[in-house]
Amino acid sequence: MLNAKKVILFYNPYSGDGVLKMHLDNIIARYQSEGYLIVPIRAAEGNVIKDYLAALNQESYKDEYRQIIVAGGDGTIHVCVNAMLNHEIDLPLALIPTGTANGFASYFHIPDDFNRMIDVALGNHLTIADVGCVNERYFVNMTTIGSIIGVKQTTDPLFKDTFGMLAYYITALLDLRKLKASKVTLRTPHSIYEEEMYFMMVVNGKPGIGRFQKASQEAHDSQIDDGQLDVLLVRKMRWREIPKAMIQLVNGTYRDSEFFLHFKADALKVDSNDDLPIDIDGEAGEQFPLIFTSVHNQLKIFTLEDEEDKGEEI
16 A cells, blocks of 8 residues: 555645645655655535545555545544545645644654654655534534533634643633533543533544643543543633642643543543534534444554554555
8 A cells, every 4th residue: 555656635625724826836845755656526516525525436546546535623533534534545644734623643752843843744754533413414623512612713713723622621721701501411431520611522532632632641541543532521610719720721730620620531422412513523413312323443544653653564
């Protein structure tokens, strides 16, 4: 597969601030100099990547294509991975994170510099990753449920760059007046939780995804290849309890907190009578009930050779 000479480039030219447009020629030139032919597929309305992958010859595509490069944010990766898994396309992914939200690429410590990103993509070091699934729809990063989704659109970019996903939670806690508490029922193979919450997320990896890693200290056993989903729910609380809750969140000591519910599970059902917004990798979500599962060791991601997570040379 890695000796094949064609590469699929699935890209979103409008991700983030549109910076990818300035680097497309460099990506093509670097690959061309290494003897590869890039097949560009532009993210657009409709099912362009889905249709292209559906047309691949199942008997020979691995001999023809080295990899799929995904250039964009979590939403672009979401579309690509769903197309791949729905059509049983087993090609490794190279990530060029250029979106507003790049949590999945951040987990693998993909460099910020474009030339180094391409170095990783042209390398031979792969890391295996799980994929989450909700109502037969796959997600690579997380599914969020509740009023935090509106907060995500107004969070300061610099604040988010520093704190990662936690920036959304901190911003939301700073103004609970904008949030409405809702009753939800969570069921795992071993437990049932009846909760009144402000918002929650189901993560394919660590709840502290992002550059601010202290929040993952209490979740050090949470990995993107452990076959488990991480659930972090923010319970309804009083105004005077917010400072304490925020300290616990920032310090990563939320695991046994009265303000948060945190657990791991390989399967989960979430239900509510309320009409709550649901976001999957930055895309519009599903309807209740939500049935979550973890699909173990489903993806192969090009990563740095000295990257922390376990990888392999191919």
